[in-house]
Amino acid sequence: MDAQDLKSAGLKVTLPRLKILEILETSKNHHMSAENIYRALIMQNEEVGMATIYRVLTQFEESGIVNKLNFDNGQSIFEVSSVEHHDHLVCVKCGKIDEFSDEVIEKHQHNVAKKYGYQLTDHYLYLYGICKLCQEQKA
C-alpha cells in the first residue's frame, strides 16, 4: 500500500493518509482502533484530529484498502486488507488478535447462504477465547 494505491482509489495523496496507512502496516498486530491510530500519530508529533482518522478510515474502507471489524466491546478495529480472506480469534483477556482461515468453514458458509436463498455479500466470524499465554498466567 502506497501513494499509488491512494491515487487509484481516487484519493489525493496527503500526509495524514500516508501516515495512517503506514501505521496500520507497521503496527505490531495490524489491528488498530481509530484511537490507537490517533495516539500513534500524536506520539510522532503529527498534528491530526480524530475526525480525520475516522474520515480517512471510512474512505479506506469504501475503497477496500482496509477492513473494519466490529468486536464485542463496541469499538471498531481496522486492518489493512490482505489478498486472502481471513477470520479472527480474539483473546478476551489480553485483547490479542490472531488471524486464521479455514476453507471448510468458508465453503459451508456459502452452502448455508445458498440454502437460505441469500446472495452473500460479506461474512464475519469471530472466535473469542483465552489465548495460551493468558491461560498459563491464570495459574
Place this chain on the structure above:
Amino acid sequence: MDAQDLKSAGLKVTLPRLKILEILETSKNHHMSAENIYRALIMQNEEVGMATIYRVLTQFEESGIVNKLNFDNGQSIFEVSSVEHHDHLVCVKCGKIDEFSDEVIEKHQHNVAKKYGYQLTDHYLYLYGICKLCQEQKA
C-alpha cells in the same frame, strides 16, 4: 422463560423484566434492539425508561437469558437464548435476520481454536447478504 427463570438468576421479579422477556419472546423475529423493546413497551402504555431496558438486558445477558449480537451498524440486537447454539444470516437490504446452525462449521471452529491454543469462550458468525425477497425486488 418466566418469573421462575428470573428468580433462579437471582433477579427480582418485576414488571419491566417480565415485560421485556415477553416482548423478546413474542416479537416477530425474536431479534430486538433496546430501542425496539422500548418502543414496544411505550405502545403498551408501560412507563419505562431506556436505562431500565439496558440494565435489564445487561443482567439478562450476564445470566445467560439472552444473547447480545453486535451487527455491522453498531446497534446491539438481543435474542432470547435458545438451547441450541445458532448463528445469523442478516439481509443487508431489509434487515431480516435468519438463524442457522451448521455442525461442520462448529466443529472446525473448535479445531481452529485448539490449533492456536485458545480456550474458546464464545463465537459469533455473521453472514451478510441479500435475501431472496430483496433480490427479486431489485428487478
Place this chain on the structure above:
DNA sequence: GTCCGTGCAAAGGATTTGCATAATC
C-alpha cells in the same frame, strides 16, 4: 486556481451512571 482534505469544535446516537423514589421479598 479549483477542488478536495484537514483541524477544530460542536453535534449525534447508543449506552451508562447518579440519585431519589418505589417496588419486591
Place this chain on the structure above:
DNA sequence: GATTATGCAAATCCTTTGCACGGAC
C-alpha cells in the same frame, strides 16, 4: 424493613458533521 429496581436526567463513549483554512493537483 432491607435491599434491589426503577425512572429521570445528566454523563459518557465512540463516531460524525459543519465550517473556515490549507494543501494537492
